[in-house]
Amino acid sequence: MKRIFTFLFLFVFLSAATFAQEIEKQQIDRNGKPTFVKFDTKVKSVSKTETKAVLSSVFNMTKNDEYKSLRSEKDQIGYVHERFQQYYQGIKVENGVYIVHSREGVLEALSGEYKLINNISVTPSISxxxxxxxxxxxxxxxxxxxxxxxxxxxxxxxxxxxxxxxxxxxxxxxxxxxxxxxxxxxxxxxxxxxxxxxxxxxxxxxxxIKTADATGTAATRYSGTKSIKTDSYNGSYRLRDMSRGNGIITYDCNTSTSYTSAVDFTDVDNNWTAAEWDNAAKDNGALDAHWAGMVTYDYFNEVHGRNSFDGNGAQMKTYVHFDDSYENAYWNGSVFTFGDGASTFDILTSLDVFGHEFGHAVCEYTADLVYSKEPGALNEAFSDIWGCTIEYKYAPDKDTWLMGEDLGYVLRDLSNPKAKGLPDTYLGDNWVTSSADYYGVHTNNGPFCYWYYLISVGGSGTNDNNDAYSVTAIGIDKAEKIAYRVESVYMTASSNYANARTFAIQAAQDLYGAGSQEEISVTNAMYAIGVGEPYGGVTPPVSATYCESKGSDFSYEWIAKVQLGTFTKTSTGSAYSDFTSSAIPVNAGTSYAVTLTPGFASTTYDEYWKIWIDYNNDTIFDVDELVYDAGALSKVAVSGNITIPTGISGLRRMRVSMKYNAAQTAC
The missing domain is CATH 3.10.450 (Nuclear Transport Factor 2; Chain: A,)
Incomplete structure (x- = not known):
């Protein structure tokens, strides 16, 4: 039997580029290109007029590459954010958007996705x-x-x-x-x-179309008696509020799937009573939808200065009674749609669900996160964040952190994601790796939702990485501004959890200053969900693709503990433990003691240990990058030393490997 078990780490720091002397911090993607660059304006100011030269230098662009300006926005604290779209030989590169952040004509940061393109033909072979x-x-x-x-x-x-x-x-x-x-x-x-x-x-x-989960039951109406805006038409009143943006209109699909045949809800005296509207057709659900649309618009306009979902006053069209017994709600890229429910749900027009769907529309016009894998999970997380926050503001009597509780069944619990089968730790328990649900977008949103909960109300505990954490509350009023800035200013289509940490810290610094309690809480909450180190630790690791370990059978033995200097990580019985979100601060030219401890289910076995560090950062563990070789089989812990070469700086990946009864390769 051949069994190999590995740990992964990243550590140290890296910076390089033509503008390196002005770069204070950067985050690198799997292709070695930065997803975030922060300039040190104290060293030298980089003028906004140098934008194209900076982009060309940072990405080592060729004559085939080009960035075209999409739009420029000025935020509430004086920053200007200009978005650039990547093109290759005149063809748009999907999701290749980079954002240039400046203030008073000086470049302060860059964020986004540069897509590395190898010489490809731009002439199609099919029609x-x-x-x-x-x-x-x-x-x-x-x-x-x-x-x-x-x-x-x-x-x-x-x-x-x-x-x-x-x-x-x-x-x-x-x-x-x-x-x-x-x-x-x-x-x-x-x-x-x-x-x-x-x-x-x-x-x-x-x-x-981004949908809400349909996993529960509901039996009540949600909004109570509210003041709503309507319009007078042909002697009656319609659910049309033209006082907000370019209007909020609520239509009746009459259980059809056609938007063009939908009609207005009307009332003769503008007093929409329960006697009239609480009926078998669930028409009072339309009143919830209309009121929810109004206060959701108000929330984004008043708190974030955003005029409707597109920022330009786009008309909000809402369609209720869509299809026959349809148990879902969604934003389809232009309108909001709500089904009546059936055996699982009642009508899906609760305030938090409306805020969730509106959040998808906001995302489409800001970060435009791809609806799959980590970007899709963050897309869903932001929608849950907005749904809960809007409910907190306009229905404080409800349970803020439960999604869909008015529907009679809680879809998700931001205060305790595991209660609903979601993970609260990145890559931890309940994390979905299969392709179902676009790689688990309605599940893997759990950690980021929990991060938002922690910075809002605080908390302490131990996560799935066995890391103890403590987060000081900063309150929803500050948390919402940080989250919105992350989504609307820094994130782009392919942003992932590692990017979320970088951008959240930067947003906290922008709004409340470097070293502020807000930055500390944001950082520690990311550590709580398993992304990066606590405040005062080191910069999180870069993302890169390495060969996968062949470790599989963990029923007999596993890596129980890795100690390098003062750094310690433990693991229980699992085939492959990925700690790339952890970092070990070390110094070049210094030797560090290492101790590696095996774990066994019962019988002890002979194990061989090796450690590699990818010093040249080429995503390959070369022969000369083997930094520790136990030299013999052992049933107990082994120890030795690792010396970091002089002249090494930057982030590097380390792999610790244990194999049964024989020496191993890195993979």
């Missing part, structure tokens, strides 16, 4: 019509929404990652593809389907 047919075959719906209802199928040539059905850590390439908008009515779905323009294969998908 647009072939791409449409392949996309429709992939969706395989019974019926599609008519072109008159905004489903044109008109494809756009883009360059996108061919990561469909791949694990987040798998390698991928950028390919030329047709982006096809496929809007199906039976069964309901709307997705961007990306079809490889050379092979015709589906290489990427992005759901436009």
């Amino acid at each position: 647009a019509n072939e791409a449409i047919e392949n996309a429709k075959a992939f969706v395989n719906a019974q019926e599609y929404v008519k072109e008159s209802e905004k489903s044109s199928f008109t494809p756009e040539l883009v360059i996108v990652a061919n990561d469909y059905n791949k694990h987040p850590k798998d390698n991928y390439e950028m390919v030329l593809a047709y982006k096809v908008d496929v809007y199906a009515s039976k069964p309901l779905s709307r997705d961007y389907i990306y079809v490889d323009a050379q092979t015709g294969d589906v290489v990427h998908t992005n759901a436009i």
Whole structure:
């Protein structure tokens, strides 16, 4: 039997670029490109006029690469955020958005995604019509929404990652593809389907309709008696509020799936009583939806200075009684839709659910997080955050941290994600790795939701990494501003949990100052959910793709403890423990004691130990990067020393490996 068990770490610091002397901090992606750069304006000011030169230098751009300005926004504290779209030979690079952050004409930071493209052809081998047919075959719906209802199928040539059905850590390439908008009515779905323009294969998908989970039951109405805005029309009143943005309109689909045939809800005296509206059709649910739309608009406008979901006063159209016994709610890219429920849910128009769906619309016009894997989980997390926060502001008598409690069944609990089967620790218990639900977007949102809860109300405990944490509350009024700044200012389509930590710390510094309690709490809450070190620790590790360990059978033995200097990590019986979110501060030219301890289920076995450090940062553990070799088999803990070479600086990955009865390779 061959059994290998490994730990992974990252440690030390790295900085390099033409503008290196001005760079204070940066975060690197799997391709060695920065996802975040913070300039040290105390050393030298980098003018905003140097933006293109900075981008070209940071990414080592070629003549085929180009960034075009998308839009520029000035926030409430004086920062200007200009978004740039990446192009390759004139073709848009999907999700390749970089944001330049400046203040008073001086560059302060950069954040976003630069997609590394190897010389690819931008001439398609298949036609647009072939791409449409392949996309429709992939969706395989019974019926599609008519072109008159905004489903044109008109494809756009883009360059996108061919990561469909791949694990987040798998390698991928950028390919030329047709982006096809496929809007199906039976069964309901709307997705961007990306079809490889050379092979015709589906290489990427992005759901436009983002739904709420449908896992519980409900039997009550939610909003009570509220003051609402309507309009007078033909001797009656309609659920149309034209005082907010370009209007909030609530329509009745009459259990159909057609938006064009929907009609207004009307009342003769503008007194929408329970005697009239609390009926078998659940019409009073429309009053909840209309009121929720009003206060949700007010929340974003008054707290964040955001005029509707797009920031420009977009009209909010809400459709109630969608389909017959439909148990879901969603934002479809242009309107908000709510079903009546059936055996599981009552009508899905509670305040927190409306705020959740509105959050998806806000995300589409800000970070535009891809609805899959970690970006998709963060997309869902932000929606839960906004749903709970809006409920806290406008319905304080309700339970703030429960999602959907008015529906009679709690969908998620931000204060205790594990209570509903979600993880509260990044990659911890309940973390989903399968492709179901777009790689668990409704589950893996748990840690980020818990992070928001912790900075809002505080808390202490021990996470799944066996790390004890304590977080001081800063209150929702500050937490909401930090979260909104992360989503609207720093995040881009492919942002992940590591980015979330970097951006949250930066947002706290922007709003409340470096070293503030807000920054400390934000950092410690990230540590609590297993992302990075506590405040006063080191910069989190970069993301990179390494060969996977072949460790599998952990029923007999495992790595129980790794000690390097004063750093200690423990593990229970599991095949592969990934501690890349942890970092070990070490000094070049210094020797450190190391002790490696095996764990056994019962019988002890002979084990061989090795440690590698990827000094040249090429994602390969080379032969000369073996820094510790036990030299013999052992049933007990082994010890030795590791000396860090002089001249080494930056983040580096370390792998600790244990193998039964024989020496091993790094993989």
